[in-house]
Structure formats: structure tokens, C-alpha cells
Amino acid sequence: MVATSPYEALLRRVPVTEHATTVLESSTAWWEYGRPDAPITVVLVHGFRGDHHGLEPVVAHLDGYRLIAPDLPGFGSSAALADGHDIAGYSRWLRAFVAAVAPGGGAIVLGHSFGSIVASTAVADGLETPALILVNPIAAPALSGPRGVLTRLAVFYYWIAAALPERLGFALLRNRVIVRVMSEAMVKTRERSLRAWIHAQHQLYFSGFASRRVVLEAFRASVSNDVSMVAERIGVPTLLVAAERDDITPVAAQHRLRDLFADAELEVIPSVGHLIHYEVPAAAAGHIDSFLSRRRR
Numbered sequence: 227m228v229a230t231s232p233y234e235a236l237l238r239r240v241p242v243t244e245h246a247t248t249v250l251e252s253s254t255a256w257w258e259y260g261r262p263d264a265p266i267t268v269v270l271v272h273g274f275r276g277d278h279h280g281l282e283p284v285v286a287h288l289d290g291y292r293l294i295a296p297d298l299p300g301f302g303s304s305a306a307l308a309d310g311h312d313i314a315g316y317s318r319w320l321r322a323f324v325a326a327v328a329p330g331g332g333a334i335v336l337g338h339s340f341g342s343i344v345a346s347t348a349v350a351d352g353l354e355t356p357a358l359i360l361v362n363p364i365a366a367p368a369l370s371g372p373r374g375v376l377t378r379l380a381v382f383y384y385w386i387a388a389a390l391p392e393r394l395g396f397a398l399l400r401n402r403v404i405v406r407v408m409s410e411a412m413v414k415t416r417e418r419s420l421r422a423w424i425h426a427q428h429q430l431y432f433s434g435f436a437s438r439r440v441v442l443e444a445f446r447a448s449v450s451n452d453v454s455m456v457a458e459r460i461g462v463p464t465l466l467v468a469a470e471r472d473d474i475t476p477v478a479a480q481h482r483l484r485d486l487f488a489d490a491e492l493e494v495i496p497s498v499g500h501l502i503h504y505e506v507p508a509a510a511a512g513h514i515d516s517f518l519s520r521r522r523r
Contacts, residue, residue, distance in 0.1 A: 229423040233507065236286035246303075249323045255303035256296035256327065259285050264292040266518060267328050268359075271320065273339030274448045275432050275441065277302025281338060284361075284503050287511035291518075294327055298344070300440030302431070311443035313347050313451045320348040324355075331355065334518065338362055338503055339474075340448045350456035357521060358464040361510055362500050364452045365468075365475040365483035376411060376473065377449065384445045392438060399441055400433040408432070414471055414499040424504045454479075457486035464490040465517040467510050471499040491517070 231237070243258045257278050268291050270281045278295035279302075285293050297304040299319055300311055307315050324333055331354030337345030342363040349358050368377045383404070387395040398404070409428040413421055435441040464487050468480040477494055484492040493513045495506055502510050 229419070229426040231283075231423055232420060233283045233286045237282055240286060245327075247323070247326050249299075249326055250307060250309075250319055252299060252305040252307055254296050254299065254305075254319075254323055256294055256323075259293040259295065260288075260291050262292055264290060266290075266522075267292040267294060267333040269320075269324055269328060269333050269335050270295045271335070271337040271341030271345045272298060272301075273341050273362075274444060275301065275435065277431050277434055279427065279431050281503055283507035284511050284514075287508045288515060294333070296323060298341075298444075300436045300444065302434050306436045306440050311440055311447060313343060313447045316344045316447070317347040317351045317353075320344055321351065321353045324348075324353060334359065336361065336514070339364065339500065340444070342453055343448070343451050346453045346460060347451070347456050349462065350459035355462060357462055357518070358460060359467070359514055359517065360453060360464065361467045362469060362472060362502050363466050363475065363480065363483065364448075365454055365466075366452055366479040368449045368452070368474055380445075381449065384442055387438065388442050396438045399435075399438060402429060405429055405432050412473070412500050413505070414497070414501070415505045420505065424501065427504065454483050454486055457483060457490075458488075461488045463517075463521065465513065466490060466492045467502060467513050468492060468494045469498045469500060469502050470494055470496045474500050 240259050246253050246255050272278055272280045277297045281295055300306040309315055333355060334357050335345045335349060335355045336359040338361040342360040349355055387398045405428055409425045413424050415421055466480060466484055470477060480492055484490045495502060495509050498505050
């Protein structure tokens, strides 16, 4: 039986248009939700190994905005970057992408998980934006998280995938059993239908990367960087939407991260982990909408 999205009816009401734009000499696929003439534009940057679909549940709960959701280079329908997939490369790409699709410096930037590192680094590197929103931000080195042993196992897994011959390594990275194990490790909800849908989403979109090189480079970037490394260089108002049971970054680290920013507020959602965007998108959207509404006032 195919797992049904609990957010499908809401998402169907949102107008969506698919686009492709050349950025840094490679094609970036992106989706535009809502009204093109909406007063506020938000650019959404998804997490590691996913694509734009991951943030659609949040999109479904945000009304009255122009929402732009690209696939990160090398993932989903976007082509890989010629110069590699480290944080510096993703920062250059995001700055060029926003300049191409939402010029003028008025677009809000939102990043989830790995996307929080990409988004915050781009803003620290000069991306002009009125505000920054980070959902499940990576507030400290991943290896220091509450379940750092799982991160070390992930490091070992990607090391094996890199050591194997190309075809075998690529197959290991896309292995459905391992993807399911990753999904089980992250999900917190006990609601059976929601769990089934989340696992189905990971099977559908967690292995849509262009090559073994892309995913290995992006993984190294994800465990070698975190938002705390650039927070002090960010002066715009920032919203952190964190999770009480996040296995990658504990709540205490989120409080420390908030204090590194010049102007940041922290909202902690209870009883959820690293999948805020799947498990409680309405709560995340509520915090985002409240933050942006206060800015408008």
C-alpha cells in the first residue's frame, strides 16, 4: 500500500511552477510556490541527501508568500557543480542562485539541517537578506551530538562507500535497507501512518544524487561544518526552530548558538527530533509566520 501524505490536500491548494536556471555553469532545478507577486519571498534550502520535496509540508502550511525551493546542486533534478561540493562551493551557488531568481536583496533565506549550514554560510559570506530562518539547525559539530556514535557509524559507512569500486560504492549509498535504517533512526512520531509516509519519502528522495562523488563530498561538508562557525558574522534577525529530541544537536547547543548571533530568537518544539519538516510542519510554519509577521509590523 502506498503511504499517503497527510499534507497532500493542503499542498494541492498551493500554485506551483517548475523552473530551471543556469547557476555557476550548471543547471539548478527549482520550484516556485504561491503567488509570484506575493510581498515576501522565501528561498528554502533543503537538507543532506534530500531534495525540494522535503520542505513541501512546511510550504503547505505557509500562506501568502512566494516560496522558492531549489534542489541543491548534485541532488534531485539539479546538476552537479563543476568545482566540487564543499560548503564554500554551496555558499557561492546559493548567493548566485538568489541573485538570479530573487534579485534585489529582499528574499528571506531558510535552511533546514544541512541547508542551515549552507544558508548561514552564504549569509555570512555576503548574501543580502532581510532575515535568516534555520530549522533543525546544525548548531555544533555532528560528532558531538547526543548520538554521536551513529554519526561515527555514518562516517564509517561513507568511508566504505568511497573505498569500494565505483559501481559497488554507488549501490551501497543507495541501498534501500540502509536508507530505511537511517529513516528509523531519525523518526520520533509513534503515529503509524505518519511513520510509514516518512519512510516512503526517504525511499523516494534520499538517493537522488548525481554521483558517488557528489554525495561523498556533501557528506564531508556536512560533518566538517556547523552554523556556530559563522554565526558571529551574521547581523540580520535570525529565527532558530529547534527540536527537543534532536539526535544531531542537543537543545543546550541551540541555546549557545542563539547567543552567538547578533540578533536571534530560539523556538524549541517539544517531542520531536530532526524531522520537524515532516512530523510537525504546521508548528514550524507557525513560528516562521509569526517571526515574519513581527518583522512586517
